[in-house]
Amino acid sequence: MTRMTRRAFVAAAAVIASTLPAAAEDLLKLTIGQRGNWDTAIAHLGSKAGIFKKHGIALEMIYTSGSGETLQPVIAGSVDLGLAVGTIGAFAAYSKGAPVRIIGAEATGAADYWYAKTSSNIKTLKDTTDKNTIAFSTNGSSTHSIVRAFVNELGVAAKPTPTGNPSATLTAVMTDQVDIGWASPPFGLREIEEGKIRVVAKATDAAMVRGQTVRTVVANAEALAKKKDAIGRFMQAYRETIAYMYANDTPALKDYAEFAGVSEATARKARDEFFPRALVEPDAIHGIDSLMSEAVTLKFIPQPLTKEQLAELIQIQK
């Protein structure tokens, strides 16, 4: 064997060896909605910190433009897990026979907030009249439920209006097409600091929202059966990442700031003021009864799911 050939073998062995740990990891494919939010950054931050790798999990993360697009590939079996899928949407998909299972909570309560232009007379939701409009993203979304809760619980008179995502909503508010817009932090925090808009309500002002799991982590049923161990380890790493994100002086804030394109101070503000740790804890689905009644009212499901159906649908991976 010539020296050249030996070197080639050594180099090839080194390349193969370098890929071995990756090959030993279980690959899970995820779709994730609302890229840039603190709660949807858990998989990214945990991967960056090496937490998922420590649990033998490699992640392929694909970002989507909303809950529907997050759920579709899960149902099709193109990905294993979907993060930030609206709970009501998951109920609806399951009731129609889609192979989807809820394996954890993604957001209990909501960090979303509602705002008005600083030049507006509206300082709180009580200042609204039936001539005003209040935004939510799309029909049946979690922001729609929250606005309905504002109307039902707080007697808000403003007319609910769908305006799409936070970017489109901000444009609509700043051009006076809608009086009260919605956003999810860190979106809009810069505009608040610059004095362009002011917060008039938070999602948690509605009692119903405070105790309700509005978004979930879902799995494809077949993937859950075949990769149960890997998905279990994913959830362990997910919990560990949450602990890491809420630790004092965590590097997660810097990583998140870079990921979301905001300053570190804004990242800290988003976490400390809008995302209490309880909001992202995945271990229980809360407010199932109110969610179910919401789903029936909005015609997402024809009747409430039975106990047996719920037992099959909700399989929290501890």
Place this chain on the structure above:
Amino acid sequence: MAETDRVTRAAPLPQWAHPVTLVRVAIILAVLVIWEAVAASGLLYRDVVPRLGIIVAAVWKLLSTPDYYWHLGVTAGEIGTGLLVGGVSGLLVGLVLGANRLLSRAFEAYLYYLGPTPKIIFFPVMIMWFGVGPGSKIAMGAISCFFPIALSTAAGMRQIDKVLIRVGRSFRLNAWQMATKIYLPALRHPIINGVRLGLGVAIIGTLLAETKLSNRGIGFLIIQAYSLFDMPRMYAMLIVLFVLAIGVNALVGRLGGLHTIRRS
């Protein structure tokens, strides 16, 4: 005997001084002036309509980011593969439909109906068949460009000079020879036109798919910038994309010899 002056043809204008070029430049300048005036006036929300200087700075920053070229490469690969798959299948279908009156009458109506349908409705099916990776984006590009290329080829087939076909037959050319010596050369312009139209819709289809579900590509970057309300960056990407699309379109036209067509 009356004297007559010799009529001489004026020297051709240089390309930059051609009236068409001047009108095009004037249109672009007018758009830029209106944009800047609107941005400066504050009539529209400034963060949505930023000043031109801010957009130019964003273009420069974008082009100085090495990561951008990686995403551009991903999208270019998806569009190119989509165009190849959709183009070849569109060409074959167009040749068959153009050559066979029965098939044309039976199927072409469906192509006309499906052609203008927004192809994004097929995206969930594409995800199911080709997964969430580049496959579904390529499929979206392919399905988008298939229709204009097939329809343009079929229409071109029917317009081929019958004399050329009779000449081919009188020389007893076989089917392959007829295709390569008669049909394809005669179809060059309709095919290139179809490809140019197809390229545009392939870009739209691929980018739309990337905005919906992706972790790479220009569509992904655009929707990222939009969701962060980073409008200058979003406009910068659209401008670069626009310029690239114009360049590729012109290149396809030139390679296909469209500039040799005489307009009466």
